[in-house]
Amino acid sequence: MNNIINGETIGIALFFIGMYGLLARRNIIKTIISMGIIQSGIILFFLTINYTDNSIPPIGKNIEKVTSDPLPQALMITAVVIGISITAVSLTMFITLYHRYGTTNWYKATKKRGENI
Secondary structure, three states, rough: OOOOHHHHHHHHHHHHHHHHHHOOOOOOHHHHHHHHHHHHHHHHHHHHOOOOOEOOOOOOOOOOOEOOHHHHHHHHHHHHHHHHOOOOOHHHHHHHHHHHHOOOHHHHHHHHHHHHH
């Protein structure tokens, strides 16, 4: 039997924990944190989906040895940079929203916004 606790299953679990946080909470800060958890789960899943033991970096002429695939690593570095940018923009928008409406609750901010229109 394969080891059931590996990077793929932990990544899937993190994804669904983040989805629960998005769906169950109305707090804007918790929503931003949940988006970060989802991103971490996706990155962990893609980095470990094709993992092989005893693989070496694909540098030089190592034809006879098992090398790791550099494509998921390059894509996930890009995903980390994009995720950090999304988190920064989300926090900036949250600060503006909080100063304007004085709440961290999505429902209350929407209700106050409807009153101001």
